Amino acid sequence: MKKMIIFCTLVCLVVLPTFSFAYSMADYQYQETRELVSFVVSAAEEIEKVGEEAFPQFREKGGKWFRNDSYVIIWGLDGMRYVYPPDLSGEGKNMLGLEDINGKPIGRMIVEIGTTSIGEGWLHYQWPRPGETEPSKKLAYEKKMVIDDFTLIVGASYYPEQNS
DSSP: OHHHHHHHHHIIIIIHHHHHHHHHHHHHHHHHHHHHHHHHHHHHHHHHHHGGGGHHHHTOTTSTTEETTEEOEEEETTSEEEEOTTOGGGTTEEOTTOOOTTOOOHHHHHHHHHHSSSOEEEEEEEEEOTTOSSEEEEEEEEEEEEETTEEEEEEEEEOGGGOO
């Protein structure tokens, strides 16, 4: 009987808090991904309202569309990058060949998402945080939209372990 009490106490003190922590982390990451999807959908709605006039808003650091390490990016189906707030010199360039540190073809994957029938999806890759050289896990959500017969890919990303 004494062994059973010790066993139950250990389970309550060691195992259960671990499950509780894992659940809360999963719940937190789920909330983060939901917020990112909502962020991208709102940016697409802004483009639908005002067209390319929304692009300067997306570039404003500290503004509604550029929060910490999350910001709106805009690509064309040809791989052309139209909006890239952290480095404006990267705009107007074809990024189809963009790869992460492991050779994952990020550029091609973004365009592939825009060409699927679903027209939206997630990317997981390794990328350095601004000001750092070591890559970190990054998650991106991309969504296709069409304005005036021109297809754009609107996206945003975040570093999940930054908040975990």
